[in-house]
Amino acid sequence: MATPPIPTPKPQEPIIRVRGLVNRFGEQVVHEGLDLDVMPGEIIGVVGGSGSGKSVLMRSIIGLRTPDEGEIEVLGIDARSEDAVVRRQIESNTGVLFQDGALFSSLTVGENVQVPLKEYHGEIPDSLRYELALLKIKLAGLPADALDKLPSQLSGGMRKRAGLARALALDPPLLFLDEPTAGLDPIGAAAFDRLIRTLQQALGLTVFLITHDLDTLYAICDRIAVIADRKVVVCAPMAEVEKFDHPWVQEYFHGPRARAAREAREASQDT
Amino acid sequence: MTTSSAPSAPPPKIEIDDAQPSRLRLSGRWTLEFATQIGDRLCELPRSATVVDATGVERLDSMGVLQLIRFARRNGLDFDGFVFREDHRALVAAIEDVPDDRPKRRREFGFNAALARLGVAVTHDWKEFLALIAFFGETLVKLLRMIKEPGRFRPIATVHHMEQVGLDAVPLVALLSYLVGAVIAFLGSTILKDFGAQIYVVELVNIAFLREFGVLMTAILIAGRTASAFTAQIGAMVSREEVDAIRTLGMDPIDLLVIPRVLALVIMLPLLTFVAMIAGLLGGLTVGAYGLDIPPQQYIARMEDTMELRHFLVGLSKAPVFALVISLIGCLEGLRVEGTAQSVGERTTSSVVQAISLVIIIDAFAAIWFMQMGV
Numbered sequence: 001m002a003t004p005p006i007p008t009p010k011p012q013e014p015i016i017r018v019r020g021l022v023n024r025f026g027e028q029v030v031h032e033g034l035d036l037d038v039m040p041g042e043i044i045g046v047v048g049g050s051g052s053g054k055s056v057l058m059r060s061i062i063g064l065r066t067p068d069e070g071e072i073e074v075l076g077i078d079a080r081s082e083d084a085v086v087r088r089q090i091e092s093n094t095g096v097l098f099q100d101g102a103l104f105s106s107l108t109v110g111e112n113v114q115v116p117l118k119e120y121h122g123e124i125p126d127s128l129r130y131e132l133a134l135l136k137i138k139l140a141g142l143p144a145d146a147l148d149k150l151p152s153q154l155s156g157g158m159r160k161r162a163g164l165a166r167a168l169a170l171d172p173p174l175l176f177l178d179e180p181t182a183g184l185d186p187i188g189a190a191a192f193d194r195l196i197r198t199l200q201q202a203l204g205l206t207v208f209l210i211t212h213d214l215d216t217l218y219a220i221c222d223r224i225a226v227i228a229d230r231k232v233v234v235c236a237p238m239a240e241v242e243k244f245d246h247p248w249v250q251e252y253f254h255g256p257r258a259r260a261a262r263e264a265r266e267a268s269q270d271t
Numbered sequence: 272m273t274t275s276s277a278p279s280a281p282p283p284k285i286e287i288d289d290a291q292p293s294r295l296r297l298s299g300r301w302t303l304e305f306a307t308q309i310g311d312r313l314c315e316l317p318r319s320a321t322v323v324d325a326t327g328v329e330r331l332d333s334m335g336v337l338q339l340i341r342f343a344r345r346n347g348l349d350f351d352g353f354v355f356r357e358d359h360r361a362l363v364a365a366i367e368d369v370p371d372d373r374p375k376r377r378r379e380f381g382f383n384a385a386l387a388r389l390g391v392a393v394t395h396d397w398k399e400f401l402a403l404i405a406f407f408g409e410t411l412v413k414l415l416r417m418i419k420e421p422g423r424f425r426p427i428a429t430v431h432h433m434e435q436v437g438l439d440a441v442p443l444v445a446l447l448s449y450l451v452g453a454v455i456a457f458l459g460s461t462i463l464k465d466f467g468a469q470i471y472v473v474e475l476v477n478i479a480f481l482r483e484f485g486v487l488m489t490a491i492l493i494a495g496r497t498a499s500a501f502t503a504q505i506g507a508m509v510s511r512e513e514v515d516a517i518r519t520l521g522m523d524p525i526d527l528l529v530i531p532r533v534l535a536l537v538i539m540l541p542l543l544t545f546v547a548m549i550a551g552l553l554g555g556l557t558v559g560a561y562g563l564d565i566p567p568q569q570y571i572a573r574m575e576d577t578m579e580l581r582h583f584l585v586g587l588s589k590a591p592v593f594a595l596v597i598s599l600i601g602c603l604e605g606l607r608v609e610g611t612a613q614s615v616g617e618r619t620t621s622s623v624v625q626a627i628s629l630v631i632i633i634d635a636f637a638a639i640w641f642m643q644m645g646v
Contacts, residue, residue: 105611105612105613121303121306123306128306128310128341131341132334135337135366136333139333139365139366152609152611152614170303171303198365199365202361202362202364204358204362
C-alpha cells in the first residue's frame, strides 16, 4: 500500500511545530500553552523534572495521546488529524524508540525490523527486505547473529539498539528517542550517543531526544528544550541554556553532576 | 528533469552516456518507495557498464545504496569507483563500512533431527511432571510447618482469596449448574418418555448431579476461572521481580502467595460444589414442572424418597482433591513465568489445560474406584 510522499521540508521551516499545547489528567494540568519548534536536521534534547510531561509531549506529537488543546504540525501535516491517510503519512515518516525498546516479544530481532517494511512496502522481495533489515541491525551496532535472537535473549543495551534499528527501518526523516541511555552503563551510553550522532549525520535525521543524561545533552544535542512550569521555558544551544535564569534550570545545569559532565566535554574537545 | 504522476517525486532513472557507453548516469529518487523500480532498472542494464555517476541523484536513502552495492557485487564492479554527490557521501560511507556476514541457518531437518526434538520434548514434559510433584511436596511441608509455627499464617490474604475464588464465583456456578441440570433432565426425559417412566428423571438428575456433575462442572469452571487467575497474578508478580523482592526481605513466597490461595480454594470449592448441586437439582425441578408435567411437590417428595447420602458424600469428597490440584497447578505455572508478556500468556494457557485435564482424569479414576468399592 503506497502512501503519498511527504513534501521536502525547506531548511528554515520547523519540522515539528507545537503551539498552545494543553494536556490535562483530570485536575492535574501537565502542559499549559506549550510552544515548541524543532528545526530539520537538528538533535534536540528535551529535559525537565520528573512529572514535567516530557513523555506526554512526545506522545502528543506522535499521536499516541490526543491533547486537550493546541495545534501540532509534523512534517507540514496537521498531527491532530484523525484521517487514516494522514496518520499513515506521519507514521511512515517517524521512527520511535520507546524506553525499553518495545520489541515484539514473539518475533526475532530480524522479524521485528522487517515489520514496518512489510507493512508499508510489501512489494519488496523477501531477500531484499532481509538484507535491508540486516543492514539496519548492523548500523545500530548489533552483531549479525542478533538477527535470529528473540528479545528475551538480549541484554538491555542490545534491546535498545534493536529498537533503534526498527525505528530506522524506513529511513524516516524524524526520530523520537525516549530516554535511550537510561539503564545503560557509561561505556554503553557513550557508544549510543556516538551512534546517534553518526546516524544523524549519515541519514540526515532530525532527532527528538528525551533524556536525563547530562553527558548526552553536552555531547550530542544541538539545542536543548527545558520543560518547566508546564511550558518550554528555554529552547537554545547549551551555552545559552546554562545561563538561563530559572531556578530549576540553574540547579539542573550547575549541580555537581552537571559540572562533571561539562568538564568531561571540555576535556574531550581539547584533545 | 522529467516528472512523473507525483510532481515532486521523480522516479529513478538510469541513462547511458552517449560519449562513454560504459558510463551510467543516475537521476531521480533512489529511495525505499521506488525499490521495485530500482530493481527493474538495474536488471535491464547492459553488462558493459563500468562507471556509475550518481551525482544527479536527487534523493538517496539506505535502500538505494544497498541496491547499488548488490548491483556492483553481481556485476563484479568496484563500488568504490561509484561517484556520489557531496551530501550523500556520509550515508554511503556509513553503509559501506558494514561488513557482509550473514548468520547461518539454525534449524536442521531430517529424521535424526526430528527424533532428537521428540526426545527433548519428552524429557521436558517428564521434568514438568516431576516439578509439579516436587512443588506439591514443598507446599505440603510448608503447610505442616505453618501448623507448627502459626505465626506464618496469613489470615487476611486467605480470606481475600476466599472471597475472590468462592463468593465471587457463586452466581456463575449457580447459573451454569442450573442450566446443566435442566439439560440433563431434558436429556433423560426424551428416553424415559418412551417407557412412560418420566418420573425417573428425578433419580437421574439426583444421581448425576450429586455424584458427578455437581463437582465436575464446578471444578472445570473454577479451573478455567481460578487457575488462570492465579497464574496471571503470580506470573505478573514474577515478571516484575516482586517475588525476588519477597525472598530478599526474608519472607517465603510459598507462605505468602501459594498457601493462602491453596487454603482458600480447598475451603471454598466444596462449598461451591454444594451450591452447584442445589442449583442443578433446581434445574431438574424446573424442567420437571414445566416440561414433564411433574408437579414440584411430587418431584421433591420423590427426591426425598430416593436420595441417598452416599451419593452426596461421593461427590463432595472429590472437591478438596480437585481444589488442591487446581490451585497447585495455577500457582506453580505462575511461579515458572519468565520475563515476557508472551510467557505469561503461554503459562496461563498451560495451567488451565493441565488443571482441566487432571480434574477429568482424576474424576474418571474416582468413578471407577467408587464403583469397585460398591459405594
